[in-house]
Structures are given as C-alpha cells and as structure tokens.
Amino acid sequence: MNETMVCAVGNVATQPVFRELAAGPSARFRLAVTSRYWDREKSTWTDGHTNFFTVWANRQLATNAAASLSVGDPVVVQGRLKVRIETREGQQRASADIDAVAIGHDLARGTAAFRRTGRQETAAPEPPRPEPDWETPAESPDAARQQPEPVAVT
Secondary structure: OOOOEEEEEEEEOOOOEEEEEOOEEEEEEEEEEEEEEEEOOOOEEEEEEEEEEEEEEEHHHHHHHHHHOOOOOEEEEEEEEEEEEEEEOOEEEEEEEEEEEEEEEOOOOOOOOOOOOOOOOOOOOOOOOOOOOOOOOOOOHHHHHHOOOOOOOO
16 A cells, blocks of 8 residues: 655644553644745745644554653654545535654754663563774775784694
C-alpha cells in the first residue's frame, strides 16, 4: 500500500492529550507550521501562511511525546499524512492529520536533554563497547601486509 510520508517542522500549538486506550497508549496535539520568506522590499524575513496538523502518536511514542512536549516547543514530526473531508452543519471541512512515526525537538532552534525510557523487554543488557579512537587514521590493507612478521626470541 502506498502512503504519503511527510516531515513537518513547526511548533507544538496545543498541550498533548494522552489517553490510555484498550489498544495501548495514544496522544495527540496540534502542530503549527508557518512558512517564512525573505521580503525584498522590507529586507527582512516575514511569516507566511500557517498550516495546522493534528499529530497522532501511539504506543511508546505517545507516552514519550506526552512527557516531553509543551506548547511552543519547536519540533520535527515524521509520519503518514491523512487528509480527511467531513461534512458538519452542511459545510464540508478538510483536516490534515499526521500519524507520527517519529517526533523530536528541533535542535536548530534550541537544545534538549535526552533520557532513555526503560525497555519492557527483559533481555540481558549488551556489554558496553569501547568508543572508537577517532583521532587515529585507519590503516590501509596494504600497510598491514607490509609490516614485518614478529620474531620469536628463544
């Protein structure tokens, strides 16, 4: 099935609403995405039209979004775009929802402190791996072949 995946950069417009449903946790919030353009006459950046999306998150993403997001936070949302057309009071209304796959703070506009959540699995933790030495250049395969063989001392 083909789906329309989008990446929207904007601000959280409403406080996330968290619900514990039979199918698992769910959260939703409104995202405001405002285009900006350079106004040559004024020599300044100007706000353009603002689009609003309802962002839906499920399972662990819902729990983490509800605990992490506040109104006004700059965020990046990736997910499936769903456009709905409804008839209310005799008028047709269109709304755009994003079924989120990933949500994160926009680090181009601020900093964030990441904290891992506990896993629900009970698998044994993997031992920590040493961090690579980024300052040492990797040897080429030719250099490894040219090194002399170690000599055994008797």
